[in-house]
Amino acid sequence: MATENAPPMDKTTAERRTERPHWVLDDAVYSISALLLSVIICHSIWTLIIRPRAEAVLSQRVTVTQAGSNVKTQVLQLRSVYVILKDHEQELCVTLMLWSLFLLGRQAQDTRLSRKLLDREYVKIGEGQVVLPEDARVYSRPLESLPKVEQDRFLPRLLMVAYNRFGATRSVQDAAEAVRDECDFEVASMDTKLSMVRFTAWAIPAVGFVGTVRGIGAALQEAQGAMGGDISGVTMGLGVTFNATLTALVSCIVVMFWMHQLQQFQDRLVLDCRTYVDRQLLRKLRVVSK
Numbered sequence: 336m337a338t339e340n341a342p343p344m345d346k347t348t349a350e351r352r353t354e355r356p357h358w359v360l361d362d363a364v365y366s367i368s369a370l371l372l373s374v375i376i377c378h379s380i381w382t383l384i385i386r387p388r389a390e391a392v393l394s395q396r397v398t399v400t401q402a403g404s405n406v407k408t409q410v411l412q413l414r415s416v417y418v419i420l421k422d423h424e425q426e427l428c429v430t431l432m433l434w435s436l437f438l439l440g441r442q443a444q445d446t447r448l449s450r451k452l453l454d455r456e457y458v459k460i461g462e463g464q465v466v467l468p469e470d471a472r473v474y475s476r477p478l479e480s481l482p483k484v485e486q487d488r489f490l491p492r493l494l495m496v497a498y499n500r501f502g503a504t505r506s507v508q509d510a511a512e513a514v515r516d517e518c519d520f521e522v523a524s525m526d527t528k529l530s531m532v533r534f535t536a537w538a539i540p541a542v543g544f545v546g547t548v549r550g551i552g553a554a555l556q557e558a559q560g561a562m563g564g565d566i567s568g569v570t571m572g573l574g575v576t577f578n579a580t581l582t583a584l585v586s587c588i589v590v591m592f593w594m595h596q597l598q599q600f601q602d603r604l605v606l607d608c609r610t611y612v613d614r615q616l617l618r619k620l621r622v623v624s625k
Contacts, residue, residue: 366531369437377430381420389421422575424546425582428539432586435535439593442528443600450604452490458615465621471502490608493517497616507620514617518609525601529594536590543583550576 392415419425457478460466466474475498478491485491493514500513 362528365441366438369441370434373430373434373437377426377433381426385417385420389415389417392418419578420582422546422579424542424549424575424579427542428579428583428586431535431539431542432590435532435590436593438532439590439597442525443597446597446601446604449488449490450607452485452488453607453611455490457491457494460615460619464619466501466616466619467621467623468502468505471498474498475502489521489604490611493521493608493612494616497612501620505622507617507622510620511613511617514609514612518605521605522602525598525605529598532590532594536587536594539587539590540583543579546579546583547576550579 420429458474459477460474475495478486478495478498481491486495496513496517497510501507501510504510
């Protein structure tokens, strides 16, 4: 069989093939853990604080005297923030928002750590020195001796790509194209990691729309009572409608704002790393023609 004659796989190749599944597994574990933590935090707040206070507010009716007459009516206090947030749709919207912020926070932390590496002096080449294809291996050895976590950061990886391509092809243009391709790959990778946040940004308005439909249905069920003069049931149903919509829109705005802030932060990292490699390394590469 062909597999019997295949050469044995070295340890380095095996580690590279298992690197991507570990990365995906880490993201999945963190995502699930962040979701569970968000559910626990929000459900605890809603159970211990928001719903008890909302019930206390709704149990108190305010007496309003109409202008020009002595007619007094009692109305519910529906403008309280606890009443606005008390329903299950609002709780789910805030839970999804908190989950998204946890996911964005992790990527922001990774980007911040990668950006700190721009202050390191990875390329120790003087202004009057040049790098020949034969020297690429020598200059790349300090990068290979870095810790594994630091090697996986974007800037050291970008430098290694430039050194390896220049040493293999003996072409400055190929090295520059390899750097550009690696930057495009990093942008695509960062964009892929935001897929779950984009899902929550779509799911939050959908959950708010569910609350809107449920509130309209509850209001229609109380239409018979409203014809008899009691409009409290219709008011409560419409209150659920508008409160769910309001909470969903605010939560979606918060998620989209921080997601675009993170994307801007990541794009600046890619541009700064590419500028770093271009100024510190690519312009110093030389090929001596024989």
